[in-house]
Amino acid sequence: xxxxxxxxxxxxxxxxxxxxxxxxxxxxxxxxxxxxxxxxxxxxxxxxxxxxxxxxxxxxxxxxxxxxxxxxxxxxxxxxxxxxxxxxxxxxxxxxxxxxxxxxxxxxxxxxxxxxxxxxxxxxxxxxxxxxxxxxxxxxxxxxxxxxxxxxxxxxxxxxxxxxxxxxxxxxxxxxxxxxxxxxxxxxxxxxxxxxxxxxxxxxxxxxxxxxxxxxxxxxxxxxxxxxxxxxxxxxxxxxxxxxxxxxxxxxxxxxx
Amino acid sequence: xxxxxxxxxxxxxxxxxxxxxxxxxxxxxxxxxxxxxxxxxxxxxxxxxxxxxxxxxxxxxxxxx
Numbered sequence: 072x073x074x075x076x077x078x079x080x081x082x083x084x085x086x087x088x089x090x091x092x093x094x095x096x097x098x099x100x101x102x103x104x105x106x107x108x109x110x111x112x113x114x115x116x117x118x119x120x121x122x123x124x125x126x127x128x129x130x131x132x133x134x135x136x137x138x139x140x141x142x143x144x145x146x147x148x149x150x151x152x153x154x155x156x157x158x159x160x161x162x163x164x165x166x167x168x169x170x171x172x173x174x175x176x177x178x179x180x181x182x183x184x185x186x187x188x189x190x191x192x193x194x195x196x197x198x199x200x201x202x203x204x205x206x207x208x209x210x211x212x213x214x215x216x217x218x219x220x221x222x223x224x225x226x227x228x229x230x231x232x233x234x235x236x237x238x239x240x241x242x243x244x245x246x247x248x249x250x251x252x253x254x255x256x257x258x259x260x261x262x263x264x265x266x267x268x269x270x271x272x273x274x275x276x277x278x279x280x281x282x283x284x285x286x287x288x289x290x291x292x293x294x295x296x297x298x299x300x301x302x303x304x305x306x307x308x309x310x311x312x313x314x315x316x317x318x319x320x321x322x323x324x325x326x327x328x
Numbered sequence: 329x330x331x332x333x334x335x336x337x338x339x340x341x342x343x344x345x346x347x348x349x350x351x352x353x354x355x356x357x358x359x360x361x362x363x364x365x366x367x368x369x370x371x372x373x374x375x376x377x378x379x380x381x382x383x384x385x386x387x388x389x390x391x392x393x
Contacts, residue, residue, distance in 0.1 A: 085393030095391075110392025111360065113334040113385065116353025121388020125358045128389065138392045146365065153367035154360035154387055225393070253393075275393030 073106075073217050073248055074163070074195040076134070080105045081265070081295050083136065083250065084288070085275025092127055094284050099131060102288035108136045108165055108273065111155055136197060138165040143178070145185045152189050164189060165219070165252075167199045175225045175253075179206040183213055190214025199252050202236040204243055211247060218247055219273065222264065223254025226276040230260035234267070241268045258287075258294030265298025266306060333384045345384065346373040359386050 072078070084104035089095035099107060109128060114121045128135060137155035142148040145168060152164045168185055170178030177200050186196045190213055198210050202220040210218060220240060223229035231237055232254065241249060251264040252273040261272045272295055281287035329342045333352060340348045345361060345368060361368045362385040368376050378384070 085391075087391040087393045089391075108392050110390045111387040112390040114357075114359065114388035115334065115336075118388070121390060122358055124391060125389040140392055150362055150365060150367045153369075154362065157367075157369060158358065158360045158387070158389055 073197070078105045078134075079103075080292075081271040081299060082261075082292055083108065083271060083273040084278065085273070086128075087275055088279040089284055095279075096127070096131070097285045098278055098288040099133070101285045101292065102274075102278065103292050104133070106134045106136050107131065108138055108275070109159065110138050110140050111151070111158055134163075135159050135161060136163050136165050137161065138199075139167045141169065142167060143169050145181045145188070148181070148185045149188050152185075152194060156194065162193060162195045163197065164194050165197045165199060177201055177221070179203065182206075183209045186210055186215055187213035197250070202233055202240050204236075204240060207240060207244065211244070216247065217250065218244065219250045219252035221253045222251045222260065225253040227254050228256025228277060229254055230256055231263055231267075234263070237264070237269070238267055258290045261291050262294040262298035262301070265295055266301050268302050271295075329378070329380050331378055331380075331382045331384055334386055335383075340378070343378065344374055345376040345378055348378055348384070349373065349386070354386060357388070359388050361386055 080103045082102050082104045083106045084099055084102050085108045086095060137159045139148040139151040142151050148168045155164060166186055168178045168181040170176050179201055182198055182200060186198050189196050196215045197217045197219055198215050199219050200206055200210060207218050223232045248270040250271045250273055251269050255261055255274055255277050264272055274291060278284050278288045330337055330339055338352060340351060363376060364383050
Protein backbone atom coordinates (compact mmCIF):
# COMPACT_ATOMS: atom_id res chain seq x y z
CA UNK A 72 0.00 0.00 0.00
CA UNK A 73 1.67 3.20 -1.17
CA UNK A 74 -0.04 6.46 -0.19
CA UNK A 75 -3.41 4.76 0.01
CA UNK A 76 -3.01 2.85 -3.27
CA UNK A 77 -3.33 -0.89 -2.90
CA UNK A 78 -1.35 -2.99 -5.35
CA UNK A 79 -1.27 -6.64 -6.28
CA UNK A 80 2.43 -6.79 -7.11
CA UNK A 81 5.43 -6.24 -4.86
CA UNK A 82 7.79 -5.61 -7.76
CA UNK A 83 8.40 -2.13 -9.14
CA UNK A 84 10.23 -2.17 -12.46
CA UNK A 85 12.49 0.39 -14.07
CA UNK A 86 12.16 1.00 -17.81
CA UNK A 87 15.74 1.94 -18.74
CA UNK A 88 18.53 0.04 -20.49
CA UNK A 89 16.47 -2.69 -22.19
CA UNK A 90 17.68 -3.98 -25.57
CA UNK A 91 14.42 -2.90 -27.27
CA UNK A 92 10.93 -1.56 -26.51
CA UNK A 93 9.50 -5.01 -27.35
CA UNK A 94 11.73 -6.67 -24.76
CA UNK A 95 10.82 -3.98 -22.22
CA UNK A 96 7.14 -4.63 -22.86
CA UNK A 97 7.54 -8.39 -22.49
CA UNK A 98 9.66 -7.96 -19.35
CA UNK A 99 7.03 -5.74 -17.74
CA UNK A 100 4.40 -8.40 -18.45
CA UNK A 101 6.59 -11.22 -17.13
CA UNK A 102 7.40 -9.25 -13.96
CA UNK A 103 3.68 -8.63 -13.27
CA UNK A 104 4.75 -5.16 -12.04
CA UNK A 105 1.96 -2.64 -11.60
CA UNK A 106 4.28 0.33 -11.16
CA UNK A 107 7.02 1.29 -13.60
CA UNK A 108 9.60 3.99 -13.02
CA UNK A 109 10.20 6.64 -15.66
CA UNK A 110 12.27 9.77 -16.05
CA UNK A 111 12.55 12.90 -18.12
CA UNK A 112 15.32 14.19 -20.30
CA UNK A 113 16.01 17.01 -22.69
CA UNK A 114 14.45 16.73 -26.11
CA UNK A 115 14.99 18.77 -29.26
CA UNK A 116 12.29 20.17 -31.49
CA UNK A 117 12.87 17.32 -33.93
CA UNK A 118 13.25 14.55 -31.35
CA UNK A 119 10.63 11.81 -31.29
CA UNK A 120 11.96 9.55 -28.52
CA UNK A 121 10.05 11.16 -25.69
CA UNK A 122 6.73 11.19 -27.51
CA UNK A 123 6.97 7.56 -28.55
CA UNK A 124 8.03 6.47 -25.06
CA UNK A 125 5.07 8.36 -23.63
CA UNK A 126 2.68 6.55 -26.01
CA UNK A 127 4.29 3.25 -25.01
CA UNK A 128 3.81 3.93 -21.29
CA UNK A 129 0.22 5.02 -21.75
CA UNK A 130 -0.51 1.83 -23.67
CA UNK A 131 0.68 -0.31 -20.73
CA UNK A 132 -1.98 1.29 -18.52
CA UNK A 133 0.38 0.97 -15.54
CA UNK A 134 0.92 3.45 -12.77
CA UNK A 135 4.11 5.47 -13.29
CA UNK A 136 6.62 6.58 -10.69
CA UNK A 137 8.79 9.34 -12.19
CA UNK A 138 12.27 9.83 -10.76
CA UNK A 139 14.65 12.73 -10.28
CA UNK A 140 17.63 10.62 -11.34
CA UNK A 141 20.85 12.50 -11.90
CA UNK A 142 19.90 15.46 -9.71
CA UNK A 143 22.71 16.56 -7.41
CA UNK A 144 21.07 19.49 -5.63
CA UNK A 145 17.84 20.21 -3.79
CA UNK A 146 16.93 22.93 -6.29
CA UNK A 147 17.46 20.61 -9.27
CA UNK A 148 15.48 17.78 -7.69
CA UNK A 149 12.58 20.02 -6.70
CA UNK A 150 12.33 21.64 -10.14
CA UNK A 151 12.60 18.24 -11.82
CA UNK A 152 9.81 16.91 -9.59
CA UNK A 153 7.58 19.74 -10.72
CA UNK A 154 8.29 19.02 -14.37
CA UNK A 155 7.63 15.31 -13.76
CA UNK A 156 4.33 16.00 -12.02
CA UNK A 157 3.10 17.96 -15.02
CA UNK A 158 4.46 15.55 -17.65
CA UNK A 159 3.21 12.35 -16.06
CA UNK A 160 0.19 13.78 -14.27
CA UNK A 161 1.05 12.19 -10.91
CA UNK A 162 1.96 13.44 -7.45
CA UNK A 163 4.20 10.43 -6.94
CA UNK A 164 7.91 11.14 -7.18
CA UNK A 165 10.89 8.86 -6.67
CA UNK A 166 13.18 11.40 -5.08
CA UNK A 167 16.88 11.04 -5.79
CA UNK A 168 19.42 13.60 -4.67
CA UNK A 169 22.77 12.13 -5.57
CA UNK A 170 25.78 12.94 -3.40
CA UNK A 171 28.57 11.00 -5.06
CA UNK A 172 29.08 10.17 -8.71
CA UNK A 173 30.98 6.93 -8.17
CA UNK A 174 28.64 5.20 -5.74
CA UNK A 175 25.49 7.20 -6.63
CA UNK A 176 25.07 7.40 -2.87
CA UNK A 177 22.18 9.66 -1.88
CA UNK A 178 23.01 13.06 -0.39
CA UNK A 179 20.79 12.40 2.60
CA UNK A 180 20.91 16.00 3.84
CA UNK A 181 19.69 17.33 0.51
CA UNK A 182 17.24 14.45 0.30
CA UNK A 183 15.54 15.34 3.60
CA UNK A 184 15.34 19.00 2.62
CA UNK A 185 13.89 18.24 -0.83
CA UNK A 186 11.47 15.72 0.67
CA UNK A 187 10.16 18.35 3.07
CA UNK A 188 9.69 20.94 0.33
CA UNK A 189 7.95 18.50 -2.01
CA UNK A 190 5.74 16.98 0.71
CA UNK A 191 4.58 20.48 1.67
CA UNK A 192 3.79 21.10 -1.98
CA UNK A 193 1.53 18.05 -2.08
CA UNK A 194 3.88 15.48 -3.62
CA UNK A 195 3.82 11.86 -2.49
CA UNK A 196 7.53 11.28 -2.03
CA UNK A 197 9.30 7.92 -2.47
CA UNK A 198 12.82 8.77 -1.23
CA UNK A 199 15.83 6.82 -2.47
CA UNK A 200 17.88 6.75 0.73
CA UNK A 201 20.59 4.95 2.63
CA UNK A 202 19.44 2.53 5.33
CA UNK A 203 20.40 4.99 8.09
CA UNK A 204 17.77 4.90 10.82
CA UNK A 205 17.91 8.56 11.75
CA UNK A 206 17.88 9.76 8.16
CA UNK A 207 14.79 7.62 7.64
CA UNK A 208 13.19 9.15 10.75
CA UNK A 209 13.85 12.61 9.35
CA UNK A 210 12.31 11.57 6.03
CA UNK A 211 9.16 10.39 7.79
CA UNK A 212 9.06 13.67 9.77
CA UNK A 213 9.38 15.49 6.43
CA UNK A 214 6.22 13.76 5.22
CA UNK A 215 7.40 10.59 3.47
CA UNK A 216 5.05 7.63 3.94
CA UNK A 217 7.25 5.24 1.95
CA UNK A 218 10.99 4.67 2.40
CA UNK A 219 13.25 3.22 -0.27
CA UNK A 220 16.62 2.22 1.17
CA UNK A 221 19.28 1.01 -1.22
CA UNK A 222 20.40 -2.61 -1.14
CA UNK A 223 23.70 -1.63 -2.74
CA UNK A 224 24.85 1.08 -5.20
CA UNK A 225 22.61 1.45 -8.26
CA UNK A 226 23.43 -1.08 -10.95
CA UNK A 227 26.08 -2.84 -8.84
CA UNK A 228 24.27 -6.21 -8.56
CA UNK A 229 25.76 -6.74 -5.09
CA UNK A 230 22.54 -7.52 -3.27
CA UNK A 231 21.86 -6.50 0.32
CA UNK A 232 25.10 -4.91 1.57
CA UNK A 233 23.89 -4.30 5.11
CA UNK A 234 21.39 -6.92 6.18
CA UNK A 235 21.73 -5.90 9.82
CA UNK A 236 20.89 -2.28 9.01
CA UNK A 237 17.95 -3.24 6.81
CA UNK A 238 16.58 -5.56 9.50
CA UNK A 239 16.89 -2.78 12.10
CA UNK A 240 15.08 -0.41 9.75
CA UNK A 241 12.22 -2.86 9.30
CA UNK A 242 11.91 -3.29 13.07
CA UNK A 243 12.00 0.48 13.60
CA UNK A 244 9.30 1.27 11.04
CA UNK A 245 6.76 -1.54 11.27
CA UNK A 246 4.02 0.56 9.66
CA UNK A 247 5.87 2.43 6.89
CA UNK A 248 6.05 0.64 3.54
CA UNK A 249 9.71 -0.18 2.87
CA UNK A 250 11.03 -0.85 -0.61
CA UNK A 251 14.51 -2.06 -1.45
CA UNK A 252 15.59 0.23 -4.25
CA UNK A 253 18.73 -0.51 -6.22
CA UNK A 254 21.75 -2.75 -6.15
CA UNK A 255 20.13 -6.15 -6.58
CA UNK A 256 21.58 -8.63 -9.05
CA UNK A 257 19.78 -11.95 -8.79
CA UNK A 258 16.38 -13.17 -7.62
CA UNK A 259 17.79 -14.61 -4.38
CA UNK A 260 18.69 -11.04 -3.34
CA UNK A 261 15.06 -10.05 -3.80
CA UNK A 262 13.84 -13.11 -1.93
CA UNK A 263 16.18 -12.21 0.95
CA UNK A 264 14.75 -8.68 1.06
CA UNK A 265 11.22 -10.03 1.21
CA UNK A 266 12.17 -12.56 3.91
CA UNK A 267 13.34 -9.59 6.01
CA UNK A 268 9.80 -8.30 5.81
CA UNK A 269 10.30 -5.63 3.19
CA UNK A 270 7.13 -4.66 1.37
CA UNK A 271 8.48 -4.50 -2.16
CA UNK A 272 11.54 -4.37 -4.38
CA UNK A 273 12.42 -1.90 -7.12
CA UNK A 274 14.56 -3.30 -9.93
CA UNK A 275 15.94 -2.13 -13.21
CA UNK A 276 19.45 -3.07 -14.29
CA UNK A 277 19.26 -6.63 -12.90
CA UNK A 278 16.43 -7.32 -15.33
CA UNK A 279 17.25 -4.99 -18.22
CA UNK A 280 20.86 -6.10 -18.59
CA UNK A 281 20.37 -9.81 -17.95
CA UNK A 282 21.09 -12.08 -20.91
CA UNK A 283 17.35 -12.73 -21.17
CA UNK A 284 15.52 -9.83 -19.51
CA UNK A 285 12.08 -11.38 -19.90
CA UNK A 286 13.04 -14.63 -18.21
CA UNK A 287 14.87 -12.70 -15.48
CA UNK A 288 11.77 -10.57 -14.88
CA UNK A 289 9.77 -13.76 -14.38
CA UNK A 290 12.44 -15.18 -12.06
CA UNK A 291 12.40 -12.05 -9.89
CA UNK A 292 8.60 -12.13 -9.72
CA UNK A 293 8.71 -15.72 -8.47
CA UNK A 294 11.45 -14.95 -5.94
CA UNK A 295 9.57 -11.96 -4.56
CA UNK A 296 6.44 -14.04 -4.17
CA UNK A 297 8.41 -16.82 -2.48
CA UNK A 298 10.23 -14.44 -0.15
CA UNK A 299 7.00 -12.77 0.89
CA UNK A 300 5.31 -16.11 1.56
CA UNK A 301 8.33 -17.16 3.63
CA UNK A 302 8.16 -13.98 5.71
CA UNK A 303 4.48 -14.53 6.43
CA UNK A 304 5.21 -18.16 7.34
CA UNK A 305 7.64 -16.95 10.08
CA UNK A 306 11.03 -18.56 9.35
CA UNK A 307 13.18 -20.34 11.94
CA UNK A 308 15.93 -18.41 13.67
CA UNK A 309 19.42 -19.76 12.90
CA UNK A 310 21.06 -21.69 15.77
CA UNK A 311 24.49 -23.14 16.42
CA UNK A 312 23.67 -26.73 17.41
CA UNK A 313 22.01 -29.44 15.38
CA UNK A 314 18.44 -30.40 16.15
CA UNK A 315 17.46 -33.81 14.77
CA UNK A 316 14.52 -33.52 12.44
CA UNK A 317 13.66 -37.19 12.72
CA UNK A 318 12.30 -38.13 16.18
CA UNK A 319 14.76 -40.08 18.36
CA UNK A 320 12.08 -41.60 20.58
CA UNK A 321 11.01 -45.04 19.38
CA UNK A 322 14.18 -45.72 17.48
CA UNK A 323 15.06 -49.43 17.52
CA UNK A 324 18.08 -50.36 19.65
CA UNK A 325 20.24 -52.48 17.38
CA UNK A 326 23.85 -52.00 18.34
CA UNK A 327 26.14 -52.17 21.34
CA UNK A 328 25.37 -55.76 22.47
CA UNK B 329 17.29 37.98 -29.55
CA UNK B 330 19.44 35.06 -28.49
CA UNK B 331 18.23 32.42 -26.07
CA UNK B 332 19.65 29.06 -25.06
CA UNK B 333 17.39 26.03 -25.38
CA UNK B 334 18.89 22.92 -23.76
CA UNK B 335 22.25 24.73 -24.07
CA UNK B 336 21.94 25.37 -27.82
CA UNK B 337 21.82 29.00 -28.93
CA UNK B 338 18.78 30.07 -30.96
CA UNK B 339 17.81 33.44 -32.39
CA UNK B 340 14.15 34.10 -31.73
CA UNK B 341 11.95 37.17 -31.85
CA UNK B 342 11.24 38.70 -28.47
CA UNK B 343 8.03 37.26 -27.09
CA UNK B 344 6.57 34.58 -24.90
CA UNK B 345 7.95 31.16 -24.05
CA UNK B 346 4.96 29.62 -25.85
CA UNK B 347 5.79 31.50 -29.06
CA UNK B 348 9.45 30.45 -28.93
CA UNK B 349 8.51 26.81 -28.33
CA UNK B 350 6.08 26.85 -31.26
CA UNK B 351 8.72 28.34 -33.51
CA UNK B 352 11.34 25.77 -32.47
CA UNK B 353 9.12 22.79 -33.25
CA UNK B 354 7.61 21.95 -29.86
CA UNK B 355 4.01 22.84 -30.67
CA UNK B 356 1.55 20.25 -29.33
CA UNK B 357 4.30 18.10 -27.88
CA UNK B 358 4.39 16.28 -24.54
CA UNK B 359 7.02 18.40 -22.81
CA UNK B 360 7.75 20.23 -19.58
CA UNK B 361 9.65 23.49 -19.43
CA UNK B 362 11.84 25.57 -17.17
CA UNK B 363 13.38 29.01 -17.64
CA UNK B 364 16.61 29.91 -15.85
CA UNK B 365 16.30 26.87 -13.60
CA UNK B 366 12.67 27.48 -12.61
CA UNK B 367 9.81 25.24 -13.69
CA UNK B 368 7.26 27.01 -15.90
CA UNK B 369 3.87 25.23 -15.85
CA UNK B 370 2.25 24.72 -19.24
CA UNK B 371 -0.52 27.31 -18.70
CA UNK B 372 2.11 29.97 -17.85
CA UNK B 373 4.06 29.55 -21.10
CA UNK B 374 1.68 32.01 -22.76
CA UNK B 375 2.51 34.74 -20.26
CA UNK B 376 6.19 34.17 -19.50
CA UNK B 377 8.25 36.58 -21.60
CA UNK B 378 11.74 35.57 -22.65
CA UNK B 379 14.70 37.92 -22.40
CA UNK B 380 18.11 38.00 -24.05
CA UNK B 381 20.32 35.19 -22.75
CA UNK B 382 17.53 33.23 -21.05
CA UNK B 383 18.19 29.56 -20.51
CA UNK B 384 15.21 27.42 -21.48
CA UNK B 385 15.01 23.74 -20.58
CA UNK B 386 12.65 21.45 -22.48
CA UNK B 387 12.25 17.87 -21.29
CA UNK B 388 10.14 14.93 -22.42
CA UNK B 389 9.27 11.52 -20.95
CA UNK B 390 12.16 9.09 -20.98
CA UNK B 391 13.03 5.62 -19.74
CA UNK B 392 14.21 5.60 -16.13
CA UNK B 393 15.08 3.40 -13.17
